[in-house]
Amino acid sequence: MHMADALVAPAVAATMYACSTVAGGYSVKKVRLENDPKKIPVMGVMGAFVFATQMINFTIPGTGSSGHLCGGVLLAALLGPYGGFLTMIGVLLIQCLLFADGGLLALGCNIWNMAFYGCFIGALLIWKPLMKKGATKGKIVAASVAGCMITLQLGAFSVTLETLISGITELPFAAFVATMQPIHLAIGLVEGLITAAVLCFVHEARPELLWGVGSSRQEKEGKFSYKTTIAILVVSAAVIGGGISLFASANPDGLEWSMEQVAGTAELTASGGVYETAESIQSTTAVLPDYAFENSESAFGTSFSGIVGGAIVLGGCIGACYLLKLFRKQTENKE
């Protein structure tokens, strides 16, 4: 579910970075308030653990395929939502940099789609309410499976929205959703079962490692109550969903989208001395206005000049690089 940079428009990427930054900032504050220096190395090692175990293939009974562990829900069940979220950010950044799994610009989207839903929704709305009166094997399985399935559904839906708002695909919204959601429902079920198996083992061997188990009384006066969380999420979903749906049908793209929001048009016009001078410079330098020969409707001009220009620019770059390398070699030889 890692999104690549090519799948997001800059405006969408920036919005999702902003959302993830808010969630990250809040998590940093909460982890600092916990004032448990021991937790920091545990988070680091757990991040590496999730990274390593995602390389293991688990055979799905009755099929020829295999599944993987769900990092977000597992981390949230062990470290809590805030520690888990920060650890997931680290895992996603390293996956993006070292393995090109997800893009740098799309990192905000990936953090939101995988870490936010997995850790915050998974831990606060699913894991914690189920575990507050103590953990049993059945509850762990229910929480893990429900957590993975619901958070993966939310993540997949966000991927669909982000891609559509970015104007990347021509696929209609309904068709895209119908493609994404069912497959992630199956993946969520398998990941949930694997996560449940691991958490059940931990519950039997070292139950004290599980987060939020039997903590109903201590957490009651907690600042982030269950009802408040639901209320915030419902309001956020209504505002964001309602707002986004207004733009989703237009399918605009990239910078034009941002400009249309700000100025009401994708092509800004301005008058005045500076603008007129700039326009005259542009009309002089724009040898091929609108990618075609001047005063010509020939489409051939568009493609041909582009190909010739491309060959010349790239040839020039390659030639300059060879010259520089040659010069560098000669200088090194002299030394």
Added chain:
Amino acid sequence: MSKISKAIYEIEHISQMAEKDQWMNRIHPLVKLFLTVFYIFMVVSFRKYDILGVLSMVVYPLIIFMLGDISVKEALYRLRIVLPLVCIVGILNPLFDREIVLYVGTVGLSGGVLSMLSLMLKGVLTVFASYLLIATTSIEKICYALRLLHVPKLLVTQILLIYRYITVLLAQTKKITQAYALRAPEQKGIRHDAWGSLVGQLLLKSMDRAEEVYESMCLRGYQGEFGPDESCAFQVKDAVFLFLWSVVFVLFRIFPVFQIVGAWFI
């Protein structure tokens, strides 16, 4: 080579490349990080039909690959994860957008074909840009740049710790899965009855390791947070590098450079 061995090799190889003493590696990490993000931002901001515009942005990776002596083959290998996903999203565009928007000679190209091609090209270029960053900048230096951008120390510490322990835990995972495979020959993955115990054991071992890590960190004077200690001075060459590439990116984004240059010669 198994998936885990490949991952360990890849991490070690990238780390070795980033440690090399080459001119590109010596550029200030903040400059490289900024330029990479700016470049990706510019590439993805092109209109979906503007395939020549996107193509013109190939100039940056081309020059850095050549001057930095960085292997293109390895960068292409990294596309294996991104390209299929991008293709899945773009492959249906030609079916939904059939209006002819460009002619190459007498051959008409529909909007869907152009948007699909530009999407794929964007995917390739953005992966190349990220690869160039990580191939010339160590994670420690990237973390140093993140600290300069006021990313919380706690988060930077996480990234450093995860990176430090990835190879250790990958090696441990490899040992466990190898031992399992030797006892269960001709089996594709881990059977469902071993899911919990196999990974659970690894998890408990990791938790114990975290305790040991914490104790040894305390013995070395750890007091809650630590960050990258590498400091790099910002030099004139860094400013020039940043300025020149920023200008190139903006110019290539605003003007159809390929067409302009082509028109001079026709």
